[in-house]
Every structure is written in C-alpha cells, then in structure tokens.
Amino acid sequence: MIIMKFGGTSVGSKERIFNVANIILKFNSNQIIVVVSAMAGVTDKLISLFEKYKVRDYLSAHSELVNLYAIHKLGLDDKSIHSLFEELNIYLTLCTEFKPADYDHVISFGEKLSSHLLSAAINSLGIKSNPIDSSSIIITDNNFGNGKALLDQTETKAKSVISPLLSQNVIPIITGFFGANLDGEIVTLGRGGSDYSATILANVLDASEVILWKEVDGIFSDDPKKTNNAIFYPSLTYDEALELSKNGAKILHPEAMIPVQAKNIIVRVKNTFNPDHPGTKIWKSK
Numbered sequence: 001m002i003i004m005k006f007g008g009t010s011v012g013s014k015e016r017i018f019n020v021a022n023i024i025l026k027f028n029s030n031q032i033i034v035v036v037s038a039m040a041g042v043t044d045k046l047i048s049l050f051e052k053y054k055v056r057d058y059l060s061a062h063s064e065l066v067n068l069y070a071i072h073k074l075g076l077d078d079k080s081i082h083s084l085f086e087e088l089n090i091y092l093t094l095c096t097e098f099k100p101a102d103y104d105h106v107i108s109f110g111e112k113l114s115s116h117l118l119s120a121a122i123n124s125l126g127i128k129s130n131p132i133d134s135s136s137i138i139i140t141d142n143n144f145g146n147g148k149a150l151l152d153q154t155e156t157k158a159k160s161v162i163s164p165l166l167s168q169n170v171i172p173i174i175t176g177f178f179g180a181n182l183d184g185e186i187v188t189l190g191r192g193g194s195d196y197s198a199t200i201l202a203n204v205l206d207a208s209e210v211i212l213w214k215e216v217d218g219i220f221s222d223d224p225k226k227t228n229n230a231i232f233y234p235s236l237t238y239d240e241a242l243e244l245s246k247n248g249a250k251i252l253h254p255e256a257m258i259p260v261q262a263k264n265i266i267v268r269v270k271n272t273f274n275p276d277h278p279g280t281k282i283w284k285s286k
C-alpha cells in the first residue's frame with residue numbers, strides 16, 4: 001500500500017489536477033491512498049475570509065467568497081462544490097464567537113473542496129475514487145491550529161472507513177491538513193499539515209511507502225526556486241529530514257517524520273512537474 005500526498009501547487013488548476021489524476025492512474029496497480037492539500041493559496045484566502053467576517057467587513061468578505069468560488073468552479077463535480085460553499089457561507093453567517101475551533105472549521109474547507117475536484121477528475125478517467133473527509137478518520141488532541149494525532153483511535157477509524165473502499169477498488173481521496181477531536185470538532189494540524197496527514201495514515205494502515213508529491217525534485221539544502229546554490233539530497237535519514245524541516249527549509253511539516261520513523265516506512269519526496277525524477281528517499285540509513 002502506498003500513500004500519496006499532493007501539495008497545493010500540484011492541484012493548483014484544472015490542468016494540474018488532471019496531471020495528478022494521470023500520475024495516480026500510473027500507480028494504480030498498487031493499493032493507493034491519496035491525501036490532498038487545498039489548491040495553492042486557498043488556505044490563506046480562507047484565513048483572510050475568516051478575519052473579514054470576524055471584524056464584520058461583510059463587503060470584502062463577500063468578494064473574497066465569490067473569488068474563492070470562482071477558483072473552484074472548474075466543471076468538476078460543480079454540485080458538491082456549490083453545496084460546500086453554501087455550507088461555508090452558512091457557517092460564517094451564523095458564527096458569533098470566532099473561536100479557534102471556528103477558525104479551524106473554516107480553514108478546513110480548502111481540502112474539502114480539492115478532494116472533490118481531484119476525485120471527480122480521477123472518476124472521469126474511468127477509475128473509481130471517493131472523496132473522504134479526514135475528520136471521520138484522523139482523531140486528534142484538542143490543540144486547535146496545531147493538533148497531534150491520537151494514533152490508536154485513528155487506527156480503528158481509518159481502517160473501518162478505508163478498508164471497505166480498497167476492497168472494492170475505490171481510491172480514497174482524503175482531505176489533508178485536519179482531523180477531528182474526540183468531540184468531533186475539526187482540528188487542523190498546522191500549516192503544511194498534509195504531509196503529517198499522509199504519514200499518520202501510513203503509520204496506522206502499515207503502508208509500505210509514502211510519496212510526498214511536491215513542485216520541486218525533492219529536498220534541497222535551500223529553496224531551489226530562490227537560489228542556484230541549493231544542494232540536492234538524493235537520500236536522507238529521518239533525523240536529517242527532521243533537522244531540515246526545522247531549519248526553515250520549510251519543505252516538510254515538523255511532525256511528519258515521527259509516524260513513519262516509528263515503523264521504518266520509506267518516504268519519497270517527488271515532483272509532480274517532473275514525475276520521472278527519482279526524488280529524495282527518506283529512510284533510516286543513507
């Protein structure tokens with residue numbers, strides 16, 4: 001079983017979404033579980049939408065909402081997209097306290113939307129897939145904005161939702177970035193948290209491998225988009241990857257290595273724009 005996570009830029013447009021759908025198709029001989037981030041920039045826009053409602057700037061909030069809707073109206077499962085926007089609009093309209101729980105609830109919509117878009121794209125290519133809301137499978141503590149997974153509870157939930165899908169050859173397209181606490185409230189896992197979602201699922205489902213699909217060839221010493229001197233790492237240990245995620249390279253979520261290191265699950269960081277490049281392999285030894 002392989003867990004594949006796709007980052008925001010990789011699903012940043014209709015064309016990119018179909019590119020991802022085709023990458024998934026190529027791996028389809030394996031059991032695949034997909035974790036998806038919000039489309040590029042969407043989480044930031046949801047944060048700004050929340051802030052505008054909070055200060056009752058309804059005029060700007062409305063135009064932000066219209067803009068977000070336009071980004072997602074791609075002729076892919078428009079009906080679900082429309083109902084998600086209705087749900088978001090109602091939630092914000094009825095929100096009074098704007099608590100951390102409300103914030104997490106609102107910013108989870110980016111992944112809810114992208115999971116429907118990607119699933120629709122895959123289905124249109126003739127492969128069965130279902131969008132899955134991770135609040136039904138990843139159980140977290142109560143740390144809104146920076147939740148940690150409770151692995152035992154998550155294992156039970158994840159298996160009960162995912163196993164029936166896999167046995168019917170349906171690819172689960174799971175929202176990254178959030179789970180829910182024991183009271184069922186949505187808790188986000190920190191910015192860039194979809195990496196962590198993928199490795200949590202790899203741990204509880206005993207996956208053989210995780211592929212973190214990004215928009216660069218793998219892990220570099222520096223941001224390769226900003227400097228020409230960045231050194232490429234073909235392989236890293238979990239500890240080295242963890243160090244790099246702390247050192248501002250910002251390529252991995254700081255919690256993401258913990259669930260895979262615990263079970264020695266191989267992680268690959270690969271590029272959706274250059275899928276034949278081997279990427280960076282993260283493993284216990286070099």
Ligand code: ASP
Pocket residue numbers: 007008037038043044110176177190191192193194195
């Ligand atoms: N969409 C979330 C963020 O922008 C999570 C992620 O991209 O991994 O932080």
Ligand code: MG
Pocket residue numbers: 008037038039040041043192
């Ligand atoms: Mg993102």
